[in-house]
Amino acid sequence: MKNGIMNLLYGLTLFLITLSGFAQMPVFKRYxxxxxxxxxxxxxxxxxxxxxxxxxxxxxxxGGYAVTRLLITGKGFGAxxxxxxxxxxxxxxxxxxxxLMVLRNLPGIYFSHISIYVMNLAHLGLCMALLAVSGxxxxxxxxx
Amino acid sequence: MSxxxxxxxxxxxxxxxxxxxxxxxxxxAPLARAANAVTAGAVDPLVTVIDISKCIGCxxxxxxxxxxxxxxxxxxxKPFPRMFPARVPVQDWSGRQDVSDRLTPYxxxxxxxxxxxxGGEETELTIPRRCMHCNNPPCVKLCPWGxxxxxxxxxxxxxxxxxxxxxxxxxxxxxxxxxRQTGVGLYLDILPSLAGNGVMYKCDxxxxxxxxxxxxxxxxxCPEDVQTMGPRSQMIDQAxxxxxxxxxxxxxxxxxxxxxxxxxxxxxxxQLVLETGKGxxxxxxxxxxxxxxxxxxxxxxxxxxxxAVAAFGKFYKQAKEDRS
Numbered sequence: 001m002k003n004g005i006m007n008l009l010y011g012l013t014l015f016l017i018t019l020s021g022f023a024q025m026p027v028f029k030r031y032x033x034x035x036x037x038x039x040x041x042x043x044x045x046x047x048x049x050x051x052x053x054x055x056x057x058x059x060x061x062x063g064g065y066a067v068t069r070l071l072i073t074g075k076g077f078g079a080x081x082x083x084x085x086x087x088x089x090x091x092x093x094x095x096x097x098x099x100l101m102v103l104r105n106l107p108g109i110y111f112s113h114i115s116i117y118v119m120n121l122a123h124l125g126l127c128m129a130l131l132a133v134s135g136x137x138x139x140x141x142x143x144x
Numbered sequence: 145m146s147x148x149x150x151x152x153x154x155x156x157x158x159x160x161x162x163x164x165x166x167x168x169x170x171x172x173a174p175l176a177r178a179a180n181a182v183t184a185g186a187v188d189p190l191v192t193v194i195d196i197s198k199c200i201g202c203x204x205x206x207x208x209x210x211x212x213x214x215x216x217x218x219x220x221x222k223p224f225p226r227m228f229p230a231r232v233p234v235q236d237w238s239g240r241q242d243v244s245d246r247l248t249p250y251x252x253x254x255x256x257x258x259x260x261x262x263g264g265e266e267t268e269l270t271i272p273r274r275c276m277h278c279n280n281p282p283c284v285k286l287c288p289w290g291x292x293x294x295x296x297x298x299x300x301x302x303x304x305x306x307x308x309x310x311x312x313x314x315x316x317x318x319x320x321x322x323x324r325q326t327g328v329g330l331y332l333d334i335l336p337s338l339a340g341n342g343v344m345y346k347c348d349x350x351x352x353x354x355x356x357x358x359x360x361x362x363x364x365x366c367p368e369d370v371q372t373m374g375p376r377s378q379m380i381d382q383a384x385x386x387x388x389x390x391x392x393x394x395x396x397x398x399x400x401x402x403x404x405x406x407x408x409x410x411x412x413x414x415q416l417v418l419e420t421g422k423g424x425x426x427x428x429x430x431x432x433x434x435x436x437x438x439x440x441x442x443x444x445x446x447x448x449x450x451x452a453v454a455a456f457g458k459f460y461k462q463a464k465e466d467r468s
Contacts, residue, residue, distance in 0.1 A: 024288045026310040027339075030232060045286060045316050046433060053440040057447040064451025072459050102441050105434065107280035107401060110296045113303065117290035 010062055014134065017055035021127060023048035056098055063091065066142075075143060083133065084142035090130040097123040188375035189279070189298025189404055190354070192363070193383045194272060196409045197390065198370045201255050201270030206244055208365030209253040209274075212350055216304065217241075217250050218343060220327030225336035232341055235324045246423030247273070249325035249345040253362055256425075258418045260411040267411065271418075272362065272370065273425055274347040275300070275321045276396055276403040280434045283313035283322060283346075291344075298376070298404040301348035306330060308340030318400050318433060319425035322346040376404070383408055401432030 023042045028034040034043035041047045070076060080088060100119050104111050111119075220238050227234065237243070241250040253274040260267050281300040284292040291307035294300040302313065302322065308331045314322045322344040331340025350360035358364075363371045372379070380397065383406045387394050395407040409416065413427050420426045432438075 024286070024312075026288075026312045026315070031229065032231075045312060046436070049286065050436050050440065053437055053444065057440065057443045060444055060447035061451035061454070064448030065455045066451075068452040068455035069459070072455065099444075102437075102444060105280075105285045105437055106441060107434070107438065110294055113290070113293040116293060117306065120288065120290040 006062070006065075009058070013055050013058045013062065014130075017052060017059060018127065018131065020048040020052040020055060021123075024052070053102070056095075056102075059091070060095065063095065070143065079143040081141055081144060083137040083140055086133055087130065087137065087142065090126055090133060093126045094123065094130065097126060187296045188377050189296070190349075190373055191298065191376045191379035191383075191404045191406060192277075192349075192360075192371050192373045193379050193386070194371050194405065194407045195386065196269055196271050196370075196407055197392070198368045199255075199270045199272060200368055201257070202367065203244065203255055204365045204367055205272050205362035205371075206251070206253055206255060208361040209347070209350075210251065212353065212361030213252060213348075216345075216348075218304070218325040218328040218345065220325055220342070221332065222327060224327040225332065227341065228337045234326045235342065236326055237323070238325065238327075246421075247321060247323050247346070247425070248423060249323045249343075252345065252347040254423075256418060258416040260415050260417060262411055262415075269409070269411065269416065271407065271427075274362075274405075275349075276319060276399070276405045277347075277349060278400050279402040279404065280400075280432075280438075282316040282318075282400075282433050285434060285437075286316050287313055295351065297354060299349040299351055299354065301351055302344050302346060304329060304343045304345070307343045308334075309342035309344055310340060311344060313344050313346075316433065318430040320423075321425060323423060379406070395427055399430040401434060 019042070022028075024045070026043075028039070029043040034040050070079060077085075097119050100111075101123060103109055104116065104119070218238065220236065222238075224234055224236070237248045237250055240248070244251055244254055246254055253272060256271045256273045258269045258271055260269065277299055279298070281292070281294055283302070284294045284300045287302075289306060289308055289310070292300060292302045292313060307329055309324050309326070309329060311322070311324050314320050314324070323346065324342050324344050326342040329340070329343035331342065334340065350358075350362075353360060359373065363373055372382070374382070383394060383397070386392065387408050390408070390410055392408045392410050393412050395409065395413045396403040396405045407413075407427070414429075416427060418424075418427055
């Protein structure tokens with residue numbers, strides 16, 4: 001992903017999806033963040049839920065674009081750098097755990113309690129790991 | 145939190161995960177449907193039909209509920225941790241356990257009084273109120289901690305061992321049903337001053353009795369047979385037939401995308417003057433709060449393919465330019 005616009009879109013998506021994801025926890029109101037003018041929406045759970053879903057769609061589209069580009073240009077996954085693989089793996093984990101949570105949120109879908117609990121913790125844990133890795137590797141290339 | 149992962153639970157989880165993966169890869173979800181069938185256990189959700197015209201407001205259901213569920217009521221530790229920031233409210237109902245005219249952590253069902261003018265005459269009605277047990281319950285689906293669950297028989301409940309008392313379930317509930325008790329639960333063992341604030345409580349439709357094939361305590365105790373419970377497919381037909389017979393009106397059938405509690409009233413619900421407020425739910429029309437998410441889920445399915453098409457388009461354009 002050397003394309004500047006792609007990087008910008010990816011960064012913006014990652015920021016908004018993380019923000020709206022953390023807003024699923026009732027912390028922004030408690031800690032006065034939602035009291036800051038213009039940030040009141042962070043305490044509106046249905047709004048942040050919708051934003052999270054829209055950003056997830058963008059992230060999935062970006063993922064589809066990046067993977068297809070790697071494949072059709074003949075580079076393949078072998079062209080990914082070490083940190084590119086780590087970040088890609090974490091994103092894949094987030095997409096799978098997030099996808100399962102989207103499935104759970106559909107009407108008529110019943111998951112066992114333990115699987116709901118594991119999904120929530122896995123999604124949160126992967127998000128924290130991705131944030132840490134993204135911070136450490138900011139500016140480093142995904143592929144050779 | 146001493147639950148064991150049973151073989152059945154493992155099968156459910158595995159099939160569901162495999163189903164989702166298959167859905168993402170192929171764009172269809174045959175395994176997801178299979179997983180759903182397994183997870184749902186082919187059980188038709190149980191629906192309660194509440195005929196308001198029969199209710200005499202005797203509160204037998206209220207006391208039966210308390211007796212049946214008293215073992216689940218909170219036993220808070222005092223003094224409560226000092227909350228940070230100070231705006232976090234302490235909600236303590238332990239000294240007011242006998243309050244019965246609203247929903248509280250110790251009162252999961254109450255009798256709501258309503259009045260209406262029918263044919264020029266003032267009519268008083270009494271309505272048993274508790275959790276509606278939505279078809280797609282926001283309290284369960286949006287709990288960030290996974291503390292709430294919905295069972296395949298349609299009941300939703302909050303696990304007091306896992307709940308942190310953040311009260312999000314109450315905020316997203318169209319009827320503000322769950323009620324918080326401070327000073328109890330898991331938050332005391334994590335960051336008692338900084339995160340969480342107790343446990344949320346609400347009707348769990350006597351899941352322990354239902355699991356044994358028994359009837360919830362409120363239904364069992366009612367001397368007037370105000371409530372009946374049965375499989376959704378039958379109960380909806382029964383509710384509609386009953387409403388037709390008495391020229392009555394239904395509430396709960398479509399509210400929030402449909403609930404597993406259907407009220408039948410001889411008076412239109414929009415003409416009922418209810419005592420509403422904290423712990424006293426309204427009976428207004430409610431749009432499906434989860435509908436936006438459900439619609440966006442479809443967009444998510446096509447998103448990776450849209451990205452792939454964009455990449456192909458760009459590659460094709462580049463190749464064309466290179467050739468010329």
